[in-house]
Amino acid sequence: MANGTNDKPSVKQQRDARRQEKVAALKKQQERARRNRLIGIVTASVAGAAVVALVVAYVVTSGQPRQDPQAIEIDGVQTYSDLTANHVAGAVDYAMTPPAGGDHNQIWLNCGVYTEPVPNENAVHDLEHGAIWFTYDPAQVSDAEIEALQDFAPDTYAVVSPFEGLDSPMYVSAWGAQLPFANVTDDEASVSDFVTKYWKSGDAPEPGAPCTGGVDGEGKIA
Incomplete structure (x- = not known):
């Protein structure tokens, strides 16, 4: 018997599903490329460098150049290497704003949407687990832009929170990388690629570690 409930996935759920499918496909291509590199190493001992170059350059099963998430190029991304990942007490003086x-x-922040600033040190722990962190400067964005950002963010492994004093209206940060942008409407392509x-x-120090069961900041939207 119909109960009046609309079981059709929401636009946000459909977007998250497409995003999951795209990430899964890219990771599958990456694994295929790794197998190809192994084949190339073995082949090199038999047939020489020419065969190695051919195998490494092309995916064996399709004859197409290999692709993986790391091959995505995004204009404006800032990257940071050799980051330490120690558990510390108290405040940390980060080299970038917002931290990446x-x-x-030692305790991570529960992923989700927050209407108040969250502690940097807990949010960075989320990045260590493979989460991304969307931050926005309330003085530079409208309520509509904030709502669009909250709707755009993945339902899991993502934090959305205000961050005053940014040099760009919005940022999206991951471990060792971040992208400044104006809003998700005008910059959807680059933010989606990020x-x-x-x-x-998998390049995060502890990918797949929990993004729940930690601590909540103020203003968390259930």
């Missing part, structure tokens, strides 16, 4: 990795509190490349990335 470094020493952090999410595809860095969301739940």
Whole structure:
């Protein structure tokens, strides 16, 4: 018997599903490329460098150049290497604003949407687990732009929170990388590429570690 409930997925759920499918496809291509590199190493001992170059350059099964998330190029991305990941007590003086990795509190922040600033040290712990962190300067954005950002963010492994004093209206940060942008409407392509490349990335120090069961900041939207 119909109960009046609309079971059709929401636009946000459909977007998240497409995003998951895209990430899964890219990771599958990356695994295929790794197998190709192994084949290339073995082949090199038999047939020489020419065969190695052919195998490495092309995917064996399709004859197409290999692709993986790391191959995505995004204009404006800032990257940081050699970041430490120690658990510390108290505040941390980060080298970038907003933080995109470094020493952090031993307890992670529960992922989700927040209407108040969250502690940097707990949010950075989320980045260590493969989450991404969307920040916005309330003085530079409208309520509509904030709502669009909250709707755009993945339902899992993502934090959205205000961050005063940014040099760009909005940022999206992952461990060792971040992208400044104006809003998700005008910059959807580049922000989507960033999410595809860095969301739940295996390059984070502890990918797949929890993004729940930690601590909540103020103003968390249930």
